[in-house]
Amino acid sequence: MGLVEDRDKWNTRYAEAATPPARPEPHPLAQRFERRLPAGRLLDAACGLGRGIACAGPRIETIYAVDLSDVAIATARRLWASDPRIRWIVADVAALRFPRAFLDMVCAFGFTNWALLKDLERIVAPGGFVLYEGFAERQREVNPRLDPAWTATPASLLRLFGHWEVLACAETESDGPPYRVHLAAVHPRQVKEA
Numbered sequence: 001m002g003l004v005e006d007r008d009k010w011n012t013r014y015a016e017a018a019t020p021p022a023r024p025e026p027h028p029l030a031q032r033f034e035r036r037l038p039a040g041r042l043l044d045a046a047c048g049l050g051r052g053i054a055c056a057g058p059r060i061e062t063i064y065a066v067d068l069s070d071v072a073i074a075t076a077r078r079l080w081a082s083d084p085r086i087r088w089i090v091a092d093v094a095a096l097r098f099p100r101a102f103l104d105m106v107c108a109f110g111f112t113n114w115a116l117l118k119d120l121e122r123i124v125a126p127g128g129f130v131l132y133e134g135f136a137e138r139q140r141e142v143n144p145r146l147d148p149a150w151t152a153t154p155a156s157l158l159r160l161f162g163h164w165e166v167l168a169c170a171e172t173e174s175d176g177p178p179y180r181v182h183l184a185a186v187h188p189r190q191v192k193e194a
């Protein structure tokens, strides 16, 4: 699926949502590691209605909320109107070139993009935090049409993040589909030379 089709698909989903939108709850990973969450700049990658925004602790100063869907951003903007820290960006988040070590925390929930995941080594500051959850490869057993590029396994995540301080990397416990995998990791203070 191309970016335009993807944007149209998500715009339709957000426009036709049956229940009135509400601010999402913080992701359980943020609750689990609450005491360690950093200060500074947070990126909510593919923010939707702002589950990553909900993870921002009080020490976060600026939140970059990025989504391909202008309908998601318009809706989220209304939900979070009282939070002056947020900069709203309608864009393909993987195409944004953040400067090296610019971000102190990145949340990517319900969004697996390997170009972005690989770029986190560069754009996250030493000691910065990444919280991620996406479809597990196993989800293809129930949805064979799911693009394998939109899935991950603990092993594929550890190939990228194995040298970070990995706080959690596992299949998310569930009684059934959708099957998901999650990661919480802290950027290494000694960056590997490419």
Ligand SMILES: C[S@@+](CC[C@H](N)C(=O)[O-])C[C@H]1O[C@@H](n2cnc3c(N)ncnc32)[C@H](O)[C@@H]1O
Pocket (backbone or CB within 6 Å): 006, 007, 010, 024, 045, 046, 047, 048, 049, 050, 051, 052, 066, 067, 068, 069, 072, 091, 092, 093, 094, 108, 109, 110, 111
């Ligand atoms: C499953 S939703 C997750 C939303 C939110 N992160 C959450 O957990 O509730 C996936 C989101 O990814 C967005 N999206 C898809 N491709 C994207 C891209 N390349 N760049 C930015 N956002 C994207 C969609 O518009 C949609 O809002």
